[in-house]
Amino acid sequence: MILQAITLKSYPVELSLTAWICLLGTVEGTVVALVAEKGNPSAWALNWDMKLLAAVYSGIFCSGLAYYIQGIVMKDRGPVFVTAFSPLCMVIVAVMSSIILAEQMFLGRILGAIVIVAGLYLVVWGKSKDYESSSPPAEEQTIPVKQTTVA
Structure with missing residues (x-):
């Protein structure tokens, strides 16, 4: 949160910063998943089921929307208010x-x-x-x- 507050001072575009945070989180998560699921290609299969819906919902609302709102509040009130x-x-x-x-x-x-x-x-x-x-x-x-x- 502190690094996000510092970044928002020099880069005041919350939505773009949210996209960067989510992209880097996706890259890090992919690397961890590749190591954890080494030798198991069936773990990467996408099916039209609740697992896909849960991943899409989590990505859009729990990560993207949350980071965007945190950025707006952090810009106005500071990182202490958000982390509280x-x-x-x-x-x-x-x-x-x-x-x-x-x-x-x-x-x-x-x-x-x-x-x-x-x-x-x-x-x-x-x-x-x-x-x-x-x-x-x-x-x-x-x-x-x-x-x-x-x-």
């Missing part, structure tokens, strides 16, 4: 797994989710205070008025 929401994904996964997959919720999982959400909101609250203090108060913001003289 990353732990929230674990909480969402825990809740969805108990609803969809009927996994049991244990006390440790619930307490962990509460600590994560509390920490998240404390960071966002502190960052919003920092954001407010960096902008000048309303009474100091003046609009320059062009003065003219009548001859």
Whole structure:
């Protein structure tokens, strides 16, 4: 996130940066998959099934759209604001797994989710205070008025 924030300062086109991030991630993932599936060409077969739909959905929404939105928010609020929401994904996964997959919720999982959400909101609250203090108060913001003289 820090490198993305630095890159966005010198390269302010979020969508293009998102395309580069996804392309490089695809290249890295391909190299890892080639090493992991060495000697198994059937692993590379594409079929019209749920595996293909899941890969396309994950690539478009989970990676592409997420990186684009992160870039926009990071440009406006900074990398701390974006990284503060990353732990929230674990909480969402825990809740969805108990609803969809009927996994049991244990006390440790619930307490962990509460600590994560509390920490998240404390960071966002502190960052919003920092954001407010960096902008000048309303009474100091003046609009320059062009003065003219009548001859």
